[in-house]
Amino acid sequence: ADPDPLQDFCVADLKSSTSANGFPCKLSSEVTSDDFFFDGLVKEGNTSNAFGGSVTPGNVLAFPGVNTLGISMNRVDLVPGGLNPPHLHPRSTESGIVIEGKVLVGFVSTGNVFYSRVLRSGEMFVVPKGLVHFQMNVGDGKALIFTAFNSELPGAVVLPLTLFGSKPSVPIDVLTKAFQVDEDVVNGIKSKFGF
Numbered sequence: 488a489d490p491d492p493l494q495d496f497c498v499a500d501l502k503s504s505t506s507a508n509g510f511p512c513k514l515s516s517e518v519t520s521d522d523f524f525f526d527g528l529v530k531e532g533n534t535s536n537a538f539g540g541s542v543t544p545g546n547v548l549a550f551p552g553v554n555t556l557g558i559s560m561n562r563v564d565l566v567p568g569g570l571n572p573p574h575l576h577p578r579s580t581e582s583g584i585v586i587e588g589k590v591l592v593g594f595v596s597t598g599n600v601f602y603s604r605v606l607r608s609g610e611m612f613v614v615p616k617g618l619v620h621f622q623m624n625v626g627d628g629k630a631l632i633f634t635a636f637n638s639e640l641p642g643a644v645v646l647p648l649t650l651f652g653s654k655p656s657v658p659i660d661v662l663t664k665a666f667q668v669d670e671d672v673v674n675g676i677k678s679k680f681g682f
């Protein structure tokens with residue numbers, strides 16, 4: 488069988504003599520220690536946004552050393568009340584550990600059962616591959632979480648942005664019918680995402 492894709496898409500270049508599901512390799516002679524260490528998750532992300540949260544990726548695009556290794560990590564920062572909004576990773580299961588703060592972590596199964604718990608420092612969670620999940624800071628201080636993936640490029644489908652912030656837009660009739668609401672409601676939500 489074909490391997491699982493590691494990217495959203497790979498448009499074939501039929502004239503190229505190289506092909507890869509992922510990325511071609513740097514020459515071994517040019518590889519150094521720097522390729523296997525990454526300080527991109529050291530700093531707090533920018534949480535000055537509507538969600539009050541930020542996800543800093545440590546995927547293959549940020550940290551090329553993980554190419555073909557099937558793993559990666561993220562850093563999640565949340566202000567009090569901040570949310571990493573409902574999303575799913577098409578190519579990965581996720582595990583995570585709360586380093587600081589008090590965080591409501593939840594996911595919904597394909598049978599629409601909601602599983603959740605409030606976690607504190609040192610406590611861990613798992614989100615099965617492809618399921619919709621979120622994290623919300625329910626404490627009084629900042630929250631810091633590190634997440635880990637069994638994919639070098641897990642991808643993220645962020646539901647509010649996917650449905651209400653795509654370019655071009657999903658047709659309004661699809662959204663009004665899907666959510667059983669009037670156009671005003673759909674346009675109200677879209678306006679929050681700059682439409």
Ligand code: GLV
Nearest residue numbers: 542561563571634
């Ligand atoms: C958290 O859900 C993350 O995707 O890093």
Ligand code: MN
Nearest residue numbers: 574576581620
């Ligand atoms: Mn996630």
